[in-house]
Amino acid sequence: MGQVTIAVGGRHYSLVCGDGEEQQLLRLAEYVDQKAETLSGSLGRLSEARLLLMASLLITDELMELKSQLAEQGGGSLNGAAHTHEAEQKIARLAERLESLAFSLEQPAHTS
Numbered sequence: 001m002g003q004v005t006i007a008v009g010g011r012h013y014s015l016v017c018g019d020g021e022e023q024q025l026l027r028l029a030e031y032v033d034q035k036a037e038t039l040s041g042s043l044g045r046l047s048e049a050r051l052l053l054m055a056s057l058l059i060t061d062e063l064m065e066l067k068s069q070l071a072e073q074g075g076g077s078l079n080g081a082a083h084t085h086e087a088e089q090k091i092a093r094l095a096e097r098l099e100s101l102a103f104s105l106e107q108p109a110h111t112s
Helices: 022-043 048-074 078-106
Strands: 002-008 011-017
Touching: 002 022, 011 022, 022 048, 022 078, 048 078
Parallel strands: none
Antiparallel strands: 002 011
16 A cells, blocks of 8 residues: 655645555645645635635536536547546546545544
8 A cells, every 4th residue: 555645735644545546646636735725815714624625616616517528529429428438437536536535634634
């Protein structure tokens, strides 16, 4: 099992992940942190839970918009349907990772 320390919203968390998934988890955390920073800048100081909730909602909105765009581009063709299905699978995997990250963030924080 791999282990990484990520920073989101100014807090550090130690997470366990599958071997070889460390870099992807770091990239995901960086993206979430960027969303959290954007929210903090526009909405001011939020509680950690509200900040993570808002960041996850923004990211989910982006994913749903992408899914919608991919479905429109598919136009019902077999090739388009295959790409849409592949995109849906990627979105589902991302959602699973986000859920896992959210669960990890709910655990007691380990600060570095």
